[in-house]
Every structure is written in C-alpha cells, then in structure tokens.
Amino acid sequence: MEGTSKLEFPESFLSFLKANGLDPSIYAGGNSIPRYVRLKPGFENAVQQIESDINCKLDEVKWLPGFYSIPPHVHIARSKAYQQGMMYGIDAASGAAVSALGISPGDHVLDLCAAPGAKLCMMLDLLGDKGSATGVDVARHRLAACRTLLQKYGLGQRSRLFLADGTIFSVPPTTNLTYEPCLDCHEDTFKQWTSRRPYKERKQEAKARKNSVLPHNGQPEIIFYGQSSGVIGLKKKELYRPLDKNDYAFCGYDKVLVDAECTHDGSIKHIQKFEQWGWTTLERRVLDAERTDISLASLQLNLLRNGFRLLKEAGTLVYSTCRCNDQFDACPKRRCGRSVPC
Numbered sequence: 001m002e003g004t005s006k007l008e009f010p011e012s013f014l015s016f017l018k019a020n021g022l023d024p025s026i027y028a029g030g031n032s033i034p035r036y037v038r039l040k041p042g043f044e045n046a047v048q049q050i051e052s053d054i055n056c057k058l059d060e061v062k063w064l065p066g067f068y069s070i071p072p073h074v075h076i077a078r079s080k081a082y083q084q085g086m087m088y089g090i091d092a093a094s095g096a097a098v099s100a101l102g103i104s105p106g107d108h109v110l111d112l113c114a115a116p117g118a119k120l121c122m123m124l125d126l127l128g129d130k131g132s133a134t135g136v137d138v139a140r141h142r143l144a145a146c147r148t149l150l151q152k153y154g155l156g157q158r159s160r161l162f163l164a165d166g167t168i169f170s171v172p173p174t175t176n177l178t179y180e181p182c183l184d185c186h187e188d189t190f191k192q193w194t195s196r197r198p199y200k201e202r203k204q205e206a207k208a209r210k211n212s213v214l215p216h217n218g219q220p221e222i223i224f225y226g227q228s229s230g231v232i233g234l235k236k237k238e239l240y241r242p243l244d245k246n247d248y249a250f251c252g253y254d255k256v257l258v259d260a261e262c263t264h265d266g267s268i269k270h271i272q273k274f275e276q277w278g279w280t281t282l283e284r285r286v287l288d289a290e291r292t293d294i295s296l297a298s299l300q301l302n303l304l305r306n307g308f309r310l311l312k313e314a315g316t317l318v319y320s321t322c323r324c325n326d327q328f329d330a331c332p333k334r335r336c337g338r339s340v341p342c
Contacts, residue, residue, distance in 0.1 A: 034069035036061070036092045037076060038118075040153065041125055043086045050081040064095050085153045090118035097259055097320035098122045105130040107254040108173035112136050112166040112307050117146030119259065124155040132158045132173055132229055134253070136166050140223070147224045157226040164220035166258075167302035170310070171220055172243055172251050174230030190231050190239070193224060245309065252312040260300040260321045 009017075009024060017024055037058070039046070047058055047068075054076055058068035069092075076082045076089060098119050103109060103126040114120050114135030123133045137143045140163055150156040162171060220240065225231035231239060243251060304319050311317050 033072055034059070035072055035074065036067055036069050036090060036095070037087045038066050038090050038095060038122060039068065039087050040085060041066070046081070046086060050079075050086060053079045053081045061092060064092060064099060067092060067095055088118060088121055088149070088153065090122060093320070094119050094259065095122060097257060097318055098126070100318045100320075101255040101257060101316055103127060103131075103255055107131045108312075109133045109255040109257070110136070110173075110253040110307070110310060111257045111259070112169065112303055113257075113259045113261065114161070115139060115142030115146045117149035119257065120146065120159065121149060121153055121155055123257075124150070124159060127158060129158075131254075132160065134160045134162065134171070134173065136162045136164050136169050136220075138163070138165055143223060150224070156224065157228045159224070159226050160222060160229045160231060161224040162220045162222055167299065167306050169220060169306065170242065171240060172248065172310070173253060174234060174239065188235075190225070190234050190236075192227065192232060248310055249313040252310050252315065254312050254315045256307045256311050256315065256317045258303050258307040258317065258319045260303050260319065261296065 014024060039050075043050075044066075051058055054070070054074055056070055056074050058070060061067035061069060067090075070076070076087070081087055101109065101123075103123060105126075105128045107127060108131055109123050109127065111120055111123065111133065115137040117135070120133055120135045127133060135143070135146060137146065143161055143163055147156075147161055150159055150161075160174075162169065164171075222231065222239065300321060307317055307319070
C-alpha cells in the first residue's frame with residue numbers, strides 16, 4: 001500500500017478487499033472527502049459570519065437545503081457559530097434520509113436508531129412548533145449524547161428519547177391517543193423533566209451504564225421528554241399502554257426512519273477510524289462472517305419490520321443503510337444503498 005495510503009491494514013482486511021474486488025488505495029482518498037454542516041433555520045443570512053469564524057468557505061449543497069460542505073481538516077467544535085447553536089455537523093447521507101421522509105409541521109416522527117442525535121435535530125427543525133419526534137436507541141451513553149445535543153440546540157420541547165430495543169419498541173405517539181382515567185392506579189404522573197434524580201434511581205442508572213444493558217424485561221425506559229411532548233401528566237401505564245397491532249394504523253407514527261446499522265465496510269471514513277480503535281476491532285466488526293451474514297441482516301430486517309408495524313396508515317417509512325447483506329432476501333426489490341426508501 002506504499003504510496004497509496006498511510007494506513008497499514010492487516011492481511012485479513014487486505015484479503016477481504018481482494019475477495020470483494022476492491023483496491024486498498026481507495027482508502028487513501030479519505031482525507032479529501034468533505035465534512036458537512038447544517039445551518040439552523042433562521043441563520044441562513046449568517047453564512048459570511050460563519051465563514052469568518054471557521055476560516056473557510058461554506059460550499060452550499062444544492063440538492064440538500066440548509067447543508068454546506070467544508071474541508072475535512074476544519075474542526076467546528078471550538079467555533080463561536082457551533083457553540084452558539086448556529087450550525088451542527090451531520091453527514092449528507094443522513095440528511096438525505098431525513099429529507100426523504102417529507103416531514104411536515106404536525107407530523108409525529110419516529111427514529112428507531114436515533115443516536116447520536118443529528119437526524120433528530122433536523123427532524124425537529126422541520127417540525128417547527130407542531131408535532132413530535134421520538135428517538136430510540138439501545139446504547140445509553142449514545143442516547144445521553146443525543147439528549148445533550150437536543151438541549152444544546154433548544155430542540156427538546158417536542159421530543160422523547162427511549163432506551164429500548166428498536167426491533168420490539170411499541171410506544172405510540174402520546175398526542176395521538178385518548179386515555180381513560182387510571183382509577184386503580186396510584187402511580188405519580190410524569191412531571192416536568194429534570195436531570196436531577198433520586199439517589200436510588202441514579203444508582204440503578206449507574207449500574208445499568210456499567211453493565212451496558214437494556215431495562216429489565218425489554219421494557220423501554222424514557223430518559224428524556226420535552227414540555228410539549230405529550231408525556232407530562234401521564235402515568236407509566238398510560239405512556240406504555242399496549243396497543244393491538246391494528247391500532248397503529250390509526251394511532252401510529254406519520255413518518256418512520258430506520259437508519260439501520262450496517263457492516264461499515266463501504267465507509268472510507270469509518271474504516272480509517274480503526275487505526276485508532278485497533279485492527280482487532282476491525283476484524284470483529286467488519287470481517288466477522290457470522291455477524292455479517294446472519295445477525296446483522298436479521299437486525300436490519302427486524303428493525304424494518306417493526307418500523308413498518310408502527311407506521312400510521314398512509315404514512316411514510318424510509319429505510320436507510322450504507323450496505324445491506326447480500327443474503328438480505330427480504331428486500332422485495334433487492335435494492336440496497338444510501339437513503340433508499342423500501
């Protein structure tokens with residue numbers, strides 16, 4: 001690989017590339033791939049100010065409103081524009097998936113693989129002051145980062161975040177349901193969300209973080225909800241009220257995004273990260289044939305099935321992934337690619 005890339009890939013990965021007809025030199029081009037930012041609505045006229053702040057030109061992405069590309073070496077985290085919430089980083093492919101949903105103010109939107117949260121920010125920007133966005137993820141620490149992002153940009157009012165398995169998640173949008181009074185229920189109602197928790201609850205959360213496990217019995221755990229998300233005033237039995245499968249056609253989500261996990265073997269930027277993460281991790285995550293061929297394809301399929309189950313009649317679902325497995329026979333048209341609705 002001399003002269004093509006500074007990365008010294010292990011033989012197992014080189015063999016993997018050769019078997020799939022890929023030239024290792026493609027990863028040398030990673031340093032020329034641009035990064036992307038999205039301007040928050042209301043800051044469209046601040047382009048020159050932002051360019052001066054980050055000391056580079058914002059190149060407008062014509063096919064994706066609000067998006068701009070910047071050189072890969074430019075870091076925005078310390079800029080005033082970023083710290084003041086004028087823009088946030090989000091990959092163009094993720095933005096395209098959200099755009100394909102066709103979100104309108106008043107929609108109730110579900111992101112089944114929400115962390116680290118940039119897609120949710122864009123959804124809430126598009127919703128404005130109507131509707132709601134629900135984010136689901138299996139990783140507590142990534143969901144906490146998602147919560148931080150929503151709060152940073154002041155977008156948490158109409159959002160809910162659930163720690164849950166996206167393949168079995170079943171909580172409908174609260175604002176779409178009419179609840180009967182819970183006469184025999186003595187539970188306290190959900191009050192305004194606060195980061196302060198009783199000692200016992202904080203201890204349980206710390207233990208869960210250490211063990212990296214989902215809540216017991218597969219029960220979703222709401223870790224954040226906004227003032228206008230429809231949660232305040234509900235009891236737990238009301239929030240997690242089970243619905244018959246046919247009820248989701250009327251009480252489900254208007255828009256569902258399933259941005260499913262993939263093998264990452266087609267992502268130049270992602271593969272380059274393994275230089276820091278370690279090549280052993282690369283072999284486990286990318287080259288593990290059993291995970292690639294069986295478990296990952298099953299996960300993608302089950303996320304898609306559940307997303308469709310939670311979709312309201314005449315709603316829109318977008319399935320997005322960088323790569324489906326070749327054995328993914330459930331894809332009716334056998335089409336796989338970035339931001340391709342199924």
